[in-house]
Amino acid sequence: MEAVIAVFAVLFLLCLGVGAYATVKAVGAAKRGVDRTIHQARRAVEDQTLRAKSFAQPGPAGELAQLRLGLRTSMRATQDALYAGATEDESLKESVALFERLSIHGRELDHELKRLESEPNRATLAERLPALAERTRRVTDSADALRWAAHDRARRFADDDLDVLSDQIGVEADALRHWTSTGNTGGTDGPGGAGGTGPGASRPDEGGLWPSPDEQAARPSSDRERDRGQARDADRGGDRPALTEPVRRPTYSWQKKPRPESTT
Secondary structure, eight states: OHHHHHHHHHHHHHHHHHHHHHHHHHHHHHHHHHHHHHHHHHHHHHHHHHHHHHHHSOTHHHHHHHHHHHHHHHHHHHHHHHHHHHTTOGGGHHHHHHHHHHHHHHHHHHHHHHHHTTOSOHHHHHHHHHHHHHHHHHHHHHHHHHHHHHHHHHHHHHHHHHHHHHHHHHHHHHHHTGGGTOOOOOOOOOTTSTTOOSTTOOOOOTTTTSOOHHHHHHSOHHHHHHHHHHHHHHHHHTTOOOSSOOOOOOOOTTSOOOOOOOOO
């Protein structure tokens, strides 16, 4: 009984520990979300204020606000591009490290520009403004170079992938149209070729199967007519067998057979 109570006590303590840990994590995540939302809202308000000052305040104050706005916009765009690309391209890790070092100079410059907004001596502000503008230009140019290099790298990878995909699609399309690339490989020999019956082809004697002119003259007229019919059928149909047997003409007793010529 005591063992069961101890087990239940341990389970209860474990549940309390897990619940406390989950509560702390949830509160921390909610706090980070609220802080992030407040920071984004504060940043948006500050950007709108700087944009309004750059248009509304003439002279060094307006130029100062414009410098801050350009610096913040360039650094934020570069940060978003590099961090988003580093998740897919490991080669951007070094670029991210360089941007972190550049961000230190950018934050120091932004703080200095922000302090000068409340400078009452406009002459001193106008005297220091060219150096601040040059420093801002160097930071923004470096940030822009990193950002555009990351964009060009991503676009180059996309173009290479598109080229490979286009080649594969072309090969697949040719494979689907395979019947258009195959020619008429089969066929019969032309006139005069091997096995042809053109004008230049000689008819074989086939071992004496064709009668000589003397033998043809000595045969009856009915046999000669039958041979002519068979020859015409052979010329028309080649070696194809006739569909019907040739009609043999009847012979009569009163017909005279031609006498063979004397060889003496």
